[in-house]
Amino acid sequence: MENRLKMEVAKVSMLNDLNTFSNNYSIRVKIVSMSKKMMNENKNEIYRLDMIFMDEMGTMIQASCLHKMLGKFKDFLQLDECLLITKPSLAANKSFAKYTKRNDKISLYFYTSVEKCLDWSGPKYRFNFVNLKDVVKNKIEVNTVIDWTGYVEVCFNLEDTSKKDGSKGKRLNMRIEDLEGQKCPVTLWDDFAIDMFAYMNDKKRDKYVVILCHFGMVNLYRGKRGVANGFELSILFIGTDIEDISSFRKRYVERISASSSSNEHVGSNVISSVEDEFLNNPDFMLIGFLGTISTTKKVLVLGTITAICTDKLWYYNGCNHCKSSVEERFVTKENVDASFDVDHAKSLVCTNDKCEGVDIYSIPFKIPIRVQDSSSTVSLTLFDFEAYKILKKTAKELLAIQDQVVNSGEIPKPYPEIFDTLIGKRYAFIINVKDYNIEHQVENYGISMATNDDEILAALCAKFNLNQHEQSESLDVPDSCSLSTPVDLMKDEMSCSGDNVTPASKALVGNKNPSSDETKRNIREVCDVDDALGCSSTKRRMRDELSQDEDAGVSTLLIPKIER
Template sequence: MIFMDQEVFLLAPKCRLSCYKKNTTAYEHLLKENQCLTIRNPSLGENRQKVKYVHSSFKINLNENTIVEQSAEPVGAEWGFDFSPFESVVEDPDNDGKSFKSPIDVIGFVVKCLPSEEKTENNNGKDEKKATFILEDLQHQQIYVTLWGVYADQIIEFQREHKDEKNVVVVVQFGKYRFWGGNLFVSNLYTVTRVFINTEIPEILEFKRSFLAQMNTSTSSGYSGLSSPVMKSMAEEYLSDISFSTIGALTGISEEKFVIILGTIKSFASEDSWFYNACKTCNKKVFTNTISKAKEDCSEGYDEVTVLECQTDRCNKRTVVSVPRIKLLIRVQDCTGIVTLTLFEREVVKLLNVNANQLLDNNMELASEGNFPSELRALINRRFAFKIAICSFNINKKLDGYSVSKLTENPSIIKDLDAHFDVYQAADDEPLGPHASDPTPIVNVNIQDSVSRVVDEDTPMSNLNNSIFTTPSGAHISCSSKMLDNELKRNLEAVYDV
């Protein structure tokens, strides 16, 4: 329980109140939320909780000699908020960024709400809703707030009942916080947190009045409140809103966008390197640099010291700490060609439940170039729908290495995508090595590998169903799936010597 004194008690307005189980019966009828009490003869102890709900380092214990009585009149503030201005919460350069700190009270104007979603990979194995939005305070500093479970339900219910409301103020009391990528993130602290959304209480009414007084037409147009749509389903994301492409047609794309492809992971483009040293703050690659530093013993001269530098200037303003992250170059094949994709740790963890740190902890020899974790080979011959990013580098340089944004092997998604393409994208049963097994095959087949970039830009399947796909050169030749399947099988047998 959290107890708030009408005076500042032990240098903090709120403290933890504990009661041993054997004494609960005597006091439980009085221990109710918002109940004002008079407490006499409690004992005082040290608050040793690892996760603290209040700032006080002490706690009050109710014992056999304690007298608890209901107060005749309410005293003190009703809610006892202790708001922290966003700019006052400073990132600790020695913090690893993984652990949250607590508690924190924040109040802010909702600038934008991100799509809500459901997460099934939690500790208790149950589905849990998640809602994320951006708050802005009176000093125009912004933070991210992520709420889970019943607190996310509060946000979603408000969205549903107040679809057109853009002037929304939210209070999060007894939250926890951490920094990620240089941004402050606040979340609910188990079930202790309180969330107030446009509630008719003095703190929210006064904040809204002050914020709206500062707002002008140009700034208000950028605030969407909590009226963001609910996150689209997986089927909608993969089947409705993004362009589809065969692998062979990727070279014909001339604009930056996301596309969906279907393919089977046949091999790794390189087994010499499977991870990189990333900045713990922003996940970008770090480099070592040698600098001259004054000697610690204050003697004349300088010592040469090797330090880590991040590609992000903001990260270099403090000590850069690195952590290994998985980065795989995978070779993905469909019936029109082969492409190299870049798969990062986030997606690998979802598929294999293992990260770079865990792999290296199990076998430090894997840190040496040329050593490849056997655990990652479990990805071979698995078929996925890949959401990949076509960026200016791919377009201007005519190179692949497209980054994988998301991927799924959900059977219903794969089935619907197969039906959409109206073609059976056959997966060769023989794994393809990083390099061709025979550099001079006897039969020379006109099949394009998107890495080789041969002169002929046309691919066997890129002219399929000219109502859906066209080759980059614009040729239109109709053919049946069965004919293409048979021709592809003969071609692959000749090229890969199976």
């Protein structure tokens, strides 16, 4: 039967030559990707097998095999298998993601014949990489299927997500860089995220990590363009020796080695676990000693949030892409008769002519809080990324809730009610002490990272003997700080950093005050020096954190393909 079918076929056709006039042809292809679609009623039974075929010219087309035909072809349909397929059929491609430029796909049906191909002469892989600058500058539409690669500059922490269908998932945010220095956000989901996170924390991994995603996507995440895995048919290459990765890594290392700052480049930076960031940070300090710091640095503090300040806006009025100011403009719409009407809705437009951002909103978080430990109280500012991780809501979403309250006729609080869930909670913060804080004695610091994980807090308390210190009524330096200075040194002139105590310069302490009342007034206006009367310390019963409701695209990753 198979021999007779082969005789009827004149020759092997290339994928570009296929049309719907006839099924009487053969194709020689390699399966470069595949994914299982399960039955809705029975998640253990396959409904359809989705694939991507590549011919010897490197041309690709989507393909599928329905469950009734799987028994006939299952021994042949394996990833990377090369096949000679006789009498396939073309079907309409109705999938959401178009992995090729064609609107049709190969379908294996009753009269199709398949056998293994032993004389494959085509490529092993065929990548069509996009320019990351085109992604960031919005020159490629969101959800477009692409191939992307880059050096992993930084990898952040693995996060839990909740999807619209109620299922749980994982998300990993990274930032990659290409050979031209263009940086681009990366979002990986579910098994892709888990495997990448594990690799980045592997002590045997490459110093300079290069990642490659075959059949990835252009992604829009929290208003910023980036790249992501495309779920169903994506393949992620991590730490493999394929030519494209090896060549990229070699050229990247050569580029940074030629730069003047190459000695400072220590390879892919992993902020992969909150535990590492906090437990390995030696610069711990009591809040009461922050004013003694004489050089810019990041320090670790522990304290309880006692109030949300109400004399400052809790969001930043600027473009979410470039931080420039924004303007509200009425939207115009064209009528059938070519006339224009002004819609009642307003849109935000960035005033920066060079900003190419889209979906602009002017409300990243800038939450002013008061934090207290056994030595003092300080003003800190919780910015967008860390605030979102804690609250599980964007500032844009919370402002919409505030607007609903106003529209209902009620008088809203000066900030969203969910902020009250922060009051009374103990956190560890990594804060930025900047030149302005030091020069003008401004005790208002930005937060770069925050956690209230019980295990991390307990480990930090044990490491710095904080429990013993807090049980004392004095403000003595914790036991972990060796008192290498004279015993009559003023306590507020002492800086506790890890196991060291450094006396602050008395000259510096004595000469920090601004030279005039006008300067003092300007400092207060610019830096929002806290007024205790402008803070809310109302404590409410702690609520459960809001569940995150994100649409990660496809709810489950059926066959994750990660090459390592």
